[in-house]
Amino acid sequence: MTQRRQPTPEDLAAFRAAVDGAVPLRVPExxxxxxxxxxxxxxxxELDEAAAVTESLYGPFEIDDLLAIGDADSYLRTGLPRNVLRDLRRGRWSIQNHTDxxxxxxxxxxxxxSRFLAESHSSGKRCLRIVHGRGHGSPGREGILRQLVKSWLARRKDVLAFCHAPPCDGGEGALWVLLKADFRG
Structure with missing residues (x-):
């Protein structure tokens, strides 16, 4: 370690001459x-969660998922009275919007x-028809969209119930869907 030397009187005089007339800087307020x-x-x-959401919407179905919704002809949100589904099946509500x-x-x-449900919900339409077809054009003549649409609807919080439409309105190739009412003041 080097030792610091003390400034000599000549060093101090040279420094004072160099800074003579300097004004100290103001301290900012x-x-x-x-x-x-x-x-x-x-x-x-975040990426993992986004991938999980995409997989749940577009990914292949597990056998348990297909068995849970599968060929069920109707769905009723847990906690709702059975008469909601009964009234939907009987056509108590008129169809207010549909998509094919x-x-x-x-x-x-x-x-x-997704677009159809959001648009219908925002415009106050509650009873809808979704025509998904019977699957006769699908490989194996199985209704893939039929099962997928049921699964998508069952996962949505704004869907209260759905059931197959009567034969005159599409039968096994269409669903009647009841959306939650939007009580905006």
Whole structure:
């Protein structure tokens, strides 16, 4: 470690001559505030959650999912009285809006169902018809959209109930859907 030497009188005189006439800087009256840095975002978790949502909407169905909804001809949200479904089946509500999914693949159909439900709900329409077809054009002549639409509807909180339409309104190839009322003041 080197030792510091003391300034000599000549050094001090040279320094004073160099700074002679200098005016000290004003001390600012403001406090310099630096906002806190944002906390780190769990990007991987967000990506994983987005992937899980995409998989649940578009991914292949597990056998348990198909058995849960599968060939069930109706659905009623838990906690609602059975007469809600009975009244829907009997046509108590008139159909206020409808969409037809013929010719759409499952991704296009999901987008159409989501758009249709959101549009219907926002315009105050509660009783809807979704025509998904019977699946005669599908490989194996099985109604893929039929099962998918039921599953999508059962996952939505704004859907109270659904059932197959009567034969005159599409029968096994269409669903009647009852949406939750939107009580906006």
């Amino acid at each position: 403001r406090v310099a505030f630096e906002p806190p840095k944002p906390s780190p975002r769990p990007r991987q978790r 999914l013929h010719g759409l693949n499952r991704h296009e159909a999901h987008e159409e169902v």
